[in-house]
Amino acid sequence: MRAHAKLFLASSNPGKLAEYRALAAATSLAIELALLPDFDALPAFEENAPTFGENAAGKALHYSRQRNGLVFADDSGLGVPSLGGAPGVHSARYAGPQATDSQRIEKLLRELRGRTERAAHFVCAIALAERGRAMAIVTDRVDGEILEAPRGSGGFGYDPVFYFPALQKTFAEIPAEEKNLRSHRGKAFRRLLAALSSML
Numbered sequence: 248m249r250a251h252a253k254l255f256l257a258s259s260n261p262g263k264l265a266e267y268r269a270l271a272a273a274t275s276l277a278i279e280l281a282l283l284p285d286f287d288a289l290p291a292f293e294e295n296a297p298t299f300g301e302n303a304a305g306k307a308l309h310y311s312r313q314r315n316g317l318v319f320a321d322d323s324g325l326g327v328p329s330l331g332g333a334p335g336v337h338s339a340r341y342a343g344p345q346a347t348d349s350q351r352i353e354k355l356l357r358e359l360r361g362r363t364e365r366a367a368h369f370v371c372a373i374a375l376a377e378r379g380r381a382m383a384i385v386t387d388r389v390d391g392e393i394l395e396a397p398r399g400s401g402g403f404g405y406d407p408v409f410y411f412p413a414l415q416k417t418f419a420e421i422p423a424e425e426k427n428l429r430s431h432r433g434k435a436f437r438r439l440l441a442a443l444s445s446m447l
Contacts, residue, residue: 254443256280319374325367338405389430
């Protein structure tokens with residue numbers, strides 16, 4: 248028997264919703280996903296915690312207090328050990344609050360110029376909450392390395408410079424379906440759904 252649930256994503260980003268819907272469609276759970284209604288009109292949550300998990304949990308708890316139903320939120324980013332873990336939780340703001348993906352990549356490559364140690368990992372934390380109560384918090388990661396120049400036209404963010412050795416391609420060079428199987432977000436979301444299925 249299939250379990251049924253409706254989850255609201257604490258975001259106004261339809262692209263992120265589409266990605267989560269594709270991930271949910273590949274599971275045995277009958278999950279309905281929607282953007283949290285009137286998200287942009289709600290008091291904003293300041294993502295200033297030092298870890299991805301704390302940011303995701305804080306966001307899920309914050310918005311679940313303002314809307315009924317199961318609310319989930321994520322926080323994700325890139326970590327480069329040779330840069331002390333940067334960009335880390337500041338991945339989206341690494342080159343300034345209004346910077347483009349290209350500008351963030353440009354800064355990253357500039358910081359890594361001349362370095363031989365280019366290991367990197369993507370991390371995603373997802374939290375699920377209802378009426379201000381945390382239901383689940385999961386994290387996962389994927390390991391790779393940073394190239395010296397972008398490759399590929401797919402994906403977003405740091406994908407064009409994140410090389411995934413198992414496929415010998417960047418995340419911007421692999422199809423979305425393949426990326427969903429391998430990515431930090433895909434792995435974390437499947438862990439969240441596994442936790443959810445045990446509750447239903």
